[in-house]
Amino acid sequence: MGNAYVIVVDGLGVGAQEDADQYGDESMNTLGHVSEETGVKLPNLQKMGIGNIIPLASVPENGQPLAAFGKLREVSAGKDSTTGHWEIAGIQLEKPFPTYPNGFPxxxxxxxxxxxxxxxxxxxxxxxxxxxxxxxxxxxxxxxxxxxxxxxxxxxxxxxxxxxxxxxxxxxxxxxxxxxxxxxxxxxxxxxxxxxxxxxxxxxxxxxxxxxxxSIPPKNNLVQKLYDSGIKTYSIGKVSDLFAENGFTQYRPTKSNAEGISQLLSLMSAQLDNSFVFVNLIDTDQLFGHRLDPEGYAGSLEEFDRAIPAIVSKIRKEDLLIITGDHGNDPCSASTDHSREFVPLIVFPKAAAKAENLGTGDTFSNIACSIAGFFGMDHDFPGKSFLD
CATH class of the missing domain: 3.30.70.1250 (Phosphopentomutase)
Known part of the structure; x- marks a missing residue:
């Protein structure tokens, strides 16, 4: 049995969703605006097809992308990391977590x-x-x-x-x-x-x-169900925190994206089998999105881009790699908050996907459906698989 890897680039949005006006985010486009303002170069992600998802000023389309590509819509109420990661794992929230614009009571x-x-x-x-x-x-x-x-x-x-x-x-x-x-x-x-x-x-x-x-996630989520089924589950970065440390065989906290990438490559070299690795790369969000630093955001994306060849080289024919986001965080805007955006979807190898262009998925939970299917696990997650 192969391994499945999901890498969440925190705060990487690809344009405002249809309901973004309800969040005051109708003008947001994190990746699009960073590309336009900084001229960021992402040659390896470009080969994968990231420039095919939406028009990017500095990252052209690829006529023969190495990966399948698309974008995903968030249906849960909210636009925070917990909500985004939970929906990736098959949990859809009808009611948002409470917020306190005037402070706590x-x-x-x-x-x-x-x-x-x-x-x-x-x-x-x-x-x-x-x-x-x-x-x-x-x-x-x-x-x-x-x-x-x-x-x-x-x-x-x-x-x-x-x-x-x-x-x-x-x-x-x-x-x-x-x-x-x-x-x-x-x-x-x-x-x-x-x-x-x-x-x-x-x-x-x-x-x-x-x-x-x-907050404690409902037990009917991808991570917990994989763990209960005997599949080894690994968290890199803050992922385990977002799931209250439930359902993970091992979790590896990180200080930076560089350490997260290093931890990922270390695991990929450890001859894993029948394992699920859930990675969060936080710097784009924590260090640069919230601080309205498009140049720093671009540099963080370029750092990840440089790691793509090493990551891809360790993907075996029976493995699966998914790259996505959890919400937007547009550093080119006037807001330091997260933004209600579509997130990118890159699936490698391309042959594993139903189509080269996967279009717009109805929910982040399409990832949960796909990973569950990859491991041959019965589930009742909302959404549908994008795997062949």
Whole structure:
């Protein structure tokens, strides 16, 4: 039995969906705008057919692409990483996770403070993760109060200086928030521990010590069903966090896309068999999309592009490689938030797919259907397989 690899380039959208106006995202086109503004060159992804999905100013179409290509539509309510990855795994959400554009309500904050033994919290409103520690870090050090903030996504984020609140203590606070405060109507998609270090004016997040505590996914999802069927499941990057670490044989956290690619190549060289590898490459989203840095975004795509030959060289004839995204994050826009976009679909080898041009799939869950079929597993996931 072969191996299946799904690589999610975080925040890689290919144009606004039909319902994007409901999210204020009707003008978004992450890959299209990055190509137009930066002239990014992606020669290896171009060979795979990424320029065939939508017109790209700097990445031409390929008349004989090495892979099948298309794009996928998100049907779940929302546009965050948890929602996107869950839909890839066959979970469609009819109701979005709650968001807090005006900050968290008093009852939620009171529950968090009472359970953690802190008197109060700082900030409690949507904020940039890099700005919030600069603006509240000094007060945090003086008072000991944790910095609690959110974003446009359904997240409850807690930032503390590592010398004031140990990282282990911060994790304990976030675990309490996950299981005792952000529940019921306040069940956010993720609680995120955000440790930082440094001195006033020079605070820096410790990205490799970030930890996400996801809402518990329904058990009828691709990862759990593969695991229960005896197929080895591997997470690279933040994927396991998004599934509350459920259903994985092994998970490998990463500090960067470079490390994620290295971990992937390491696994591919380990003579795996009958295995599913789920990869998230976060830098495009976390470092560049949210920070409105199109040049950085382009550089991150080019880094991934340079790895494509090494990845493809390790795909055996019985294996399957899928490259996609989980939402958009247009760094050429005025918004630092995720965007409601189609995501790319690249399937290699091309012969495994039903057609060279797969068109527009009705749901990200087409990936779950395809992977389940690849492993010969019965399922009731929504969507349909794009494999032959």
């Amino acid at each position: 008093k009852d939620l904050i009171d529950a968090f403070c009472e359970g953690t033994g802190v008197k109060k919290v700082l900030c409690n409103k949507p904020y940039s993760g890099t700005d919030v520690i600069q603006d509240y870090g000094e007060e945090h050090i003086k008072t000991g109060y944790p910095i609690v903030y959110t974003s446009a996504d359904s997240v409850f984020q807690v930032a503390c200086h590592e010398e004031l609140v140990s990282i282990q203590k911060l994790y304990e606070w976030c675990e309490f928030a996950r299981h005792n405060a952000t529940i019921g109507e306040h069940e956010v998609g993720r609680v995120i521990a955000r440790p930082f270090t440094g001195t006033p004016g020079n605070f820096e997040r410790i990205s490799e010590k970030r930890h996400d505590y996801s």
